[in-house]
Amino acid sequence: xxxxxxxxxxxxxxxxxxxxxxxxxxxxxxxxxxxxxxxxxxxxxxxxxxxxxxxxxxxxxxxxxxxxxxxxxxxxxxxxxxxxxxxxxxxxxxxxxxxxxxxxxxxxxxxxxxxxxxxxxxxxxxxxxxxxxxxxxxxxxxxxxxxxxxxxxxxxxxxxxxxxxxxxxxxxxxxxxxx
Numbered sequence: 001x002x003x004x005x006x007x008x009x010x011x012x013x014x015x016x017x018x019x020x021x022x023x024x025x026x027x028x029x030x031x032x033x034x035x036x037x038x039x040x041x042x043x044x045x046x047x048x049x050x051x052x053x054x055x056x057x058x059x060x061x062x063x064x065x066x067x068x069x070x071x072x073x074x075x076x077x078x079x080x081x082x083x084x085x086x087x088x089x090x091x092x093x094x095x096x097x098x099x100x101x102x103x104x105x106x107x108x109x110x111x112x113x114x115x116x117x118x119x120x121x122x123x124x125x126x127x128x129x130x131x132x133x134x135x136x137x138x139x140x141x142x143x144x145x146x147x148x149x150x151x152x153x154x155x156x157x158x159x160x161x162x163x164x165x166x167x168x169x170x171x172x173x174x175x176x177x178x179x
């Protein structure tokens with residue numbers, strides 16, 4: 001994570017929170033980046049020193065209109081383009097999302113479970129994680145066939161391992177220590 005990405009993300013978070021428009025801006029950045037990643041021609045034009053800033057500006061305006069980007073998202077992309085930082089936009093967007101979560105008292109949890117969790121299990125786990133962290137939790141769920149049972153949760157750099165495999169490993173360690 002670069003300081004440049006952090007500075008841009010913090011500045012965008014300031015504007016977004018002041019105007020209470022985090023969803024449209026985040027969605028707009030994601031939509032633009034999807035097009036950016038899928039179109040080598042778009043990247044070549046916007047990164048080319050041979051194309052004038054004015055031509056790039058017009059292109060961005062037309063793209064913004066076609067994609068129905070929130071004005072704040074489009075203005076931010078213009079600022080990033082003007083400062084020749086478009087290559088950093090994916091990292092800036094990731095930092096922006098993390099900065100918003102932090103400021104809003106939220107955390108992102110990556111949950112891996114042995115089987116698909118039903119809505120009640122998800123709700124109970126989310127409540128437990130919110131009590132544990134003191135933050136609102138935004139969770140992404142996935143099934144991991146490598147787990148025997150239970151679940152493993154990653155929040156930031158912290159891992160909460162409630163999998164059967166981990167429990168068996170702890171039991172084995174205790175048995176070996178007692179033998």
